[in-house]
Amino acid sequence: LIVQPDVGVTHDTKTQEIGYCGMLSAFFWLNMSVALGELLQTGLQAIGANLPLFVCSLFAAIILTNTVPRILKTPWPAGTRSLALVSDVALRVFLAMSLMSLQLWTIVDLAGADPGNSRSADSSGCGLCLVCHLPLHGPQLRGGRHLFRIRRRFFKRNPNRHGKHDGCREETRPSSPRLYHRATRLWFFRGHRECDGYLPISCLAQLKPAPE
């Protein structure tokens, strides 16, 4: 039994077998998409728009999937395990080939040859881009214990509307959800159905407390 690939298959897709018909159908319509994509690219180039072939193939496939099954009543590969398998294999092999073919020494050579040039600063620039985002994730980066302390402080100051903290029931929501969200910066809101997303103090009390 082939385990269902998790790429390109919707949750409500029923279990299907992978057979040669399904595989051939997937390959055929993928090839048609690529062929139509090439035509599209040529047409776009004629009007001065330059798009990479993979973008044109993507558009071509969107056109096909929204027209052909409505005109022809043929089995369509969209959402099938066969298509998901082909796609999964294509992506994984593509990534493996791309990464293993990286020539790291070209970056090192360029950086070493002229430290002031743009390539040598690329990595620092990219790193800086990422570092700029880091303050937004401060509480997370400071770890779970920090988040725990924020929530515990909040619940101590803000008991629920019944003045109780016990139990994990719906009425144990905090008195000020807006303040709660602000205090926890939304990250701990996980839509827990019974608690309506909020973690009451009694639940917190059972967790390992952080050393103050």
Add this chain to the structure above:
Amino acid sequence: MQLESFTTFNLAILVLALGSWLNGRVKILRDFNIPEPVTSGLLVCLATALLYSFTGLEISFTLATRDFLLLYFFARIGLNSDIKTLRAGGVPLLILVSLTIAYMLLQNLTGMAVASALGLDRLIGLLGGSVSLLGGHGTSIAWAPTFVEKHGISNASEIGIACATLGLVISSFMGGVNRTLPHYPTPSGAQG
């Protein structure tokens, strides 16, 4: 040394198998959801770099198969993009798409601002922005030839992959921190 397309393809299969083997045995790789091709692909890339530095032997691969596989991957995305399905997403999907686009613009503006501040081509900011951080390795590699051919950024692929890898590691780290948070009590009241 130039490896032919056939050899490269089969080598990629072995590299994938290596990644699968490593991810199966190294817990931290699984915990941080490092994709198998990234695990082994980067290892091979490091190995070829070491080989070059010690022996001077330059290994390069013919990537015609890779470019075709890229077309398959994006065509598959298109084939699954049925408007009926998208319509079923309704307002939540619309909100999600709007937020994604807004944050994508913000990400690119940040990248371009940083690139400008460093005196670089602003397009490098795009490579370090949504192309690599939103699109990941696949999109970075896919767009790299466009940056090389049309905008003269000769090592766009390396920049994109470096940024995507850094993004993957940092996002996995951030997500990984959440794993350390204590779990919610179960609804059945087993803990509460």
